[in-house]
Amino acid sequence: MILHGYWRSTATWRVRIALAYKGVEHTVHPIDLNAEGGDQHRPEHRRRNPMAQVPVLELEAGDDPGAPAFLGQSLAILEYLEDRFPSPPLLPGDPLGRARARQLAEIVNSGIQPLQNTGVVRHLESLGVESAAWIRRHVGRGLAAFEEVAAPIAGRFSVGDQLSFADLVLIPELAFARRFGIDLGGAPTLLRIEAACLALPCFAAADPLRQPDAPREPAG
Ligand SMILES: N[C@@H](CCC(=O)N[C@@H](CS)C(=O)NCC(=O)O)C(=O)O
Numbered sequence: 482m483i484l485h486g487y488w489r490s491t492a493t494w495r496v497r498i499a500l501a502y503k504g505v506e507h508t509v510h511p512i513d514l515n516a517e518g519g520d521q522h523r524p525e526h527r528r529r530n531p532m533a534q535v536p537v538l539e540l541e542a543g544d545d546p547g548a549p550a551f552l553g554q555s556l557a558i559l560e561y562l563e564d565r566f567p568s569p570p571l572l573p574g575d576p577l578g579r580a581r582a583r584q585l586a587e588i589v590n591s592g593i594q595p596l597q598n599t600g601v602v603r604h605l606e607s608l609g610v611e612s613a614a615w616i617r618r619h620v621g622r623g624l625a626a627f628e629e630v631a632a633p634i635a636g637r638f639s640v641g642d643q644l645s646f647a648d649l650v651l652i653p654e655l656a657f658a659r660r661f662g663i664d665l666g667g668a669p670t671l672l673r674i675e676a677a678c679l680a681l682p683c684f685a686a687a688d689p690l691r692q693p694d695a696p697r698e699p700a701g
Contacts, residue, residue: 482507483539488695495649496555496562538552596616624655624668628668655675
């Protein structure tokens with residue numbers, strides 16, 4: 482498999498954690514979202530993903546004969562990896578636990594990330610909107626909701642003691658929030674979960690600064 486992604490993309494980061502946790506062999510093909518014009522908009526990438534976004538998982542020949550070999554949308558990719566490589570699991574075993582993990586993941590995937598996505602922010606700036614204030618509002622609001630939902634159900638991780646999709650979307654979003662100076666002091670559950678996650682080797686392997694396309698001296 483090939484993971485087409487970008488070192489600092491939060492959505493790519495989710496998939497990297499899953500691949501590392503499940504020990505799935507793959508290669509990485511960087512797509513530079515910050516290149517002149519954005520490599521995500523090049524025709525060869527739009528053929529992989531007509532949304533012109535990362536991540537895209539390129540499947541092995543024979544995974545789906547006759548169909549395009551590309552899978553976009555990080556949550557769909559996580560579901561695919563979970564079905565194809567069920568052990569170790571990234572969802573709890575019980576129906577409600579699985580739904581809770583997906584609920585939390587969607588708070589970030591649908592409720593936060595689309596509002597802070599590179600393309601959206603660039604468009605807002607072209608309209609004269611002060612994007613940093615926009616980002617702080619929407620990311621802060623979404624993470625506060627995540628904290629409120631997770632607090633009564635979290636154990637070591639977001640849903641009890643089972644690492645799940647919820648944690649895979651949370652950790653990159655917390656890093657994004659810090660880049661924009663969002664105060665996380667009101668989210669003690671999230672900070673506790675983050676500490677537990679960052680102690681795991683799969684999170685270390687997926688760290689943006691350890692990726693081949695990360696700059697040696699990262700911009701702030
Ligand atoms: N819902 C999509 C979101 C993908 C997405 O927004 N990716 C961002 C990077 S985190 C991107 O490619 N942005 C490029 C752009 O907007 O031009 C997913 O989960 O895969």
